[in-house]
Amino acid sequence: MASNKKLSNAFKVTRALDIPDDEVKPVLEELLKVYDKSWELIEAEEYRVLIDSYFELKESKGRDDQNDIHMKDDKYGRPPKKLCVEDKEDHVSSTRDKVNQNLSWVVDDNKFLMNDYASERHKKVHVKEKEKQMSSSGDKVNHSVALANDGDKVHMKNYICEKPPKKLLPKEKNQLCFTSNKVSQNIARVKDGDVEITTSTVKFRGPRELTSDPNRSKRSELPVKQLFSKFKNSTAETALLESYPKHKLYGNGPSLHLEKKTCNSYSREPTVGGTEQIANDLTKSAVKKVGDSLHSLGPNNEASGSSNSNMASRKKALKFSNVPQKRFIPGENRNKHWLSDITKGTENIKISLVGNEELPKFTYIPQNIVYQGAYVHISLARVSDMDCCSSCSGDCLSSSIPCACTSETGGEFAYTREGLLKDGFLNTCILMKHNPEDHHFVFCQECPIERAKNDYIPEDCKGHLVRKFIKECWRKCGCDMTCGNRVVQRGISCNLEVFSTAERKGWGVRTLKDLPKGTFVCEYVGEIVTNMELYERNLKNNGSDKHTYPVTLDADWGSEKVLKDEEALCLDATFSGNVARFINHRCEDANLIDIPVEIETPDRHYYHLAFFTARKVNALEELTWDYGIDFSDHNHPIKAFSCLCGSASCRDAKQKDDSRLSTRLIFVPSDPKK
Ligand SMILES: C[S@@+](CC[C@H](N)C(=O)[O-])C[C@H]1O[C@@H](n2cnc3c(N)ncnc32)[C@H](O)[C@@H]1O
Numbered sequence: 001m002a003s004n005k006k007l008s009n010a011f012k013v014t015r016a017l018d019i020p021d022d023e024v025k026p027v028l029e030e031l032l033k034v035y036d037k038s039w040e041l042i043e044a045e046e047y048r049v050l051i052d053s054y055f056e057l058k059e060s061k062g063r064d065d066q067n068d069i070h071m072k073d074d075k076y077g078r079p080p081k082k083l084c085v086e087d088k089e090d091h092v093s094s095t096r097d098k099v100n101q102n103l104s105w106v107v108d109d110n111k112f113l114m115n116d117y118a119s120e121r122h123k124k125v126h127v128k129e130k131e132k133q134m135s136s137s138g139d140k141v142n143h144s145v146a147l148a149n150d151g152d153k154v155h156m157k158n159y160i161c162e163k164p165p166k167k168l169l170p171k172e173k174n175q176l177c178f179t180s181n182k183v184s185q186n187i188a189r190v191k192d193g194d195v196e197i198t199t200s201t202v203k204f205r206g207p208r209e210l211t212s213d214p215n216r217s218k219r220s221e222l223p224v225k226q227l228f229s230k231f232k233n234s235t236a237e238t239a240l241l242e243s244y245p246k247h248k249l250y251g252n253g254p255s256l257h258l259e260k261k262t263c264n265s266y267s268r269e270p271t272v273g274g275t276e277q278i279a280n281d282l283t284k285s286a287v288k289k290v291g292d293s294l295h296s297l298g299p300n301n302e303a304s305g306s307s308n309s310n311m312a313s314r315k316k317a318l319k320f321s322n323v324p325q326k327r328f329i330p331g332e333n334r335n336k337h338w339l340s341d342i343t344k345g346t347e348n349i350k351i352s353l354v355g356n357e358e359l360p361k362f363t364y365i366p367q368n369i370v371y372q373g374a375y376v377h378i379s380l381a382r383v384s385d386m387d388c389c390s391s392c393s394g395d396c397l398s399s400s401i402p403c404a405c406t407s408e409t410g411g412e413f414a415y416t417r418e419g420l421l422k423d424g425f426l427n428t429c430i431l432m433k434h435n436p437e438d439h440h441f442v443f444c445q446e447c448p449i450e451r452a453k454n455d456y457i458p459e460d461c462k463g464h465l466v467r468k469f470i471k472e473c474w475r476k477c478g479c480d481m482t483c484g485n486r487v488v489q490r491g492i493s494c495n496l497e498v499f500s501t502a503e504r505k506g507w508g509v510r511t512l513k514d515l516p517k518g519t520f521v522c523e524y525v526g527e528i529v530t531n532m533e534l535y536e537r538n539l540k541n542n543g544s545d546k547h548t549y550p551v552t553l554d555a556d557w558g559s560e561k562v563l564k565d566e567e568a569l570c571l572d573a574t575f576s577g578n579v580a581r582f583i584n585h586r587c588e589d590a591n592l593i594d595i596p597v598e599i600e601t602p603d604r605h606y607y608h609l610a611f612f613t614a615r616k617v618n619a620l621e622e623l624t625w626d627y628g629i630d631f632s633d634h635n636h637p638i639k640a641f642s643c644l645c646g647s648a649s650c651r652d653a654k655q656k657d658d659s660r661l662s663t664r665l666i667f668v669p670s671d672p673k674k
Contacts, residue, residue, distance in 0.1 A: 006039050013047045019054060027054050034340070036495065038512055040620050052336075342498060342579065348491050351579050355500025357507050363576040366491065368608070371527040375566035376606045380476050387602045388476040396473055397484030405485055408471035408598065415484055420518035421470075421595075421612045429468050429595050430614055433626065434588055440466045442558020448568030449552070452535035465628070467555035469607070471598045488597045488610045492522045498582045501622065503644045506547055507582045508622045515617040521592060524551055524580040524609040526573030534570045538638055548638050549573040549581045551627075555596045556604030567605040580611065586624035588649040591617045594625055631655050 341350035346366040389403035447461030495512040573581035597608040631652040643652030
């Protein structure tokens with residue numbers, strides 16, 4: 001359908017609700033930006049997102065207007081008396097642990113200590129008592145951030161007024177206020193003694209897209225003054241976002257992540273790493289030492305020396321890093337969630353989450369990580385010359401002679417030049433998984449699974465499916481990262497979304513674009529635990545978790561007689577994992593297949609488990625894989641869920657039918673007449 005037609009269809013719906021076209025248009029534009037021009041998501045559920053977004057916008061404007069009126073009531077043009085500390089906490093609070101991000105300045109022995117619990121940074125600046133006042137200037141300002149001190153506390157203030165005050169009034173000094181979704185930015189500098197302080201007045205309009213400006217990190221080098229003059233016509237966020245080094249936004253600290261919002265002026269929850277982070281950094285860059293009085297910062301921007309408050313804030317920060325940044329959810333359905341990037345910037349690509357399930361509680365990790373007892377030994381010395389292609393260069397796939405890394409796949413690369421898994425290889429994997437023959441199973445002499453259940457008299461091994469491996473080039477190979485035999489290690493490149501499934505399976509994953517057969521989607525990432533550790537986790541959990549997230553890396557278990565505990569490994573994404581932890585199960589005809597991939601180590605106790613499309617998958621289709629569950633195994637340590645996959649070959653439905661049938665056969669009363 002042409003866009004015009006789509007536009008007029010959308011207007012038809014909104015007009016029916018008496019919403020003028022010109023008010024709908026900007027909302028639509030933003031949604032299209034966020035959804036990468038995908039109309040399907042906007043059209044879904046009778047334009048639900050559009051309508052919700054519109055009303056949310058309206059609601060937030062209403063709130064803003066009220067704020068403005070409140071401000072104007074003050075005939076002295078002073079900042080409001082009570083500026084919603086509660087609001088701030090409310091907005092910043094995370095949905096998971098109710099941890100709030102707090103940004104405040106505390107005077108500690110005549111020093112300013114900036115506490116930023118989310119980024120775990122502390123700065124101490126010596127300032128004389130009289131230097132604790134900050135003023136801002138600027139005529140067209142209606143939102144200010146300033147510092148106020150009272151007794152032993154100095155707070156960051158944020159208020160709205162037509163002109164920022166020259167001097168903070170004593171009564172206002174105890175107010176901590178840090179909310180806003182609007183207005184403009186102004187930075188003014190006050191020099192007193194040897195300390196130069198910049199105050200900022202901020203106009204928040206919702207963050208911009210952050211990824212595309214290559215000059216951003218260069219700009220971040222600009223001194224504050226230059227920065228300000230460069231951006232004096234922009235909003236604070238624009239200025240900061242544009243000047244902010246990307247690694248700081250998307251770097252190690254998940255909470256440093258800034259996000260794009262659907263609409264400029266949606267009721268803005270001052271978000272974790274959003275508004276606060278900006279103001280934090282504004283202020284950090286703003287407080288500039290001219291003499292010797294500034295405390296030196298450690299390598300991680302931490303103030304040298306530690307204190308109890310440092311420890312406390314560090315603890316809070318650690319807790320906080322697990323928490324997904326909650327975003328607005330438009331409209332009446334307050335249970336609906338939207339996160340623009342669950343990966344917190346750790347993947348190549350953002351992965352959004354939308355839906356009304358309880359928000360997931362886990363830490364996003366883009367790569368597997370050893371929990372405790374697992375033996376994963378990665379070293380170049382263990383990669384023999386036979387196991388790599390050190391004489392190759394550039395892209396191994398461009399050479400007419402297959403390199404040593406193809407030995408695992410019969411002297412042929414597993415991937416095509418287009419980066420897809422070759423049909424032949426893929427079809428064999430699918431066949432082996434779904435129609436395994438007897439010789440596709442191996443049996444361990446002493447199975448780690450049975451051993452974990454009973455150390456003394458383990459039962460016989462139930463068998464493990466023999467798997468075909470892909471082997472990718474790696475560090476000891478002569479080729480580079482563009483090599484066509486390095487697909488999984490380059491990470492996710494598909495546009496994925498976590499969403500709530502209609503079938504009550506909880507969260508699921510869907511693709512936002514069509515995917516051809518053989519596309520690498522993502523790997524299953526989690527904590528690398530030993531089979532024994534997993535067993536103990538399951539015992540502790542006692543089946544109370546609604547959803548479970550472990551996979552066993554048993555593709556090579558049969559090749560060794562007895563595996564040590566630390567070599568029998570599993571991946572558990574319950575507490576830490578990547579997007580794959582949301583992929584639901586489908587019996588037999590799932591559209592993804594999991595394939596073992598050898599990358600860093602030739603020993604097969606540890607390998608990667610990668611998902612490839614088993615057929616062409618259409619945009620918005622849910623992605624599924626067959627967990628390989630035996631629904632009739634009631635002795636399994638993890639109780640199988642009741643399968644809602646809806647597949648015609650659903651094994652759970654089949655075994656339930658079978659058992660119903662056998663029950664009926666037993667209990668059907670015999671006909672007395674016969
Ligand atoms: C790896 S998680 C998948 C993501 C999960 N739906 C969530 O909300 O986090 C596996 C859990 O999802 C649910 N699940 C997955 N596939 C299912 C299916 N076909 N039918 C019912 N529940 C399913 C089960 O609770 C299972 O323990």
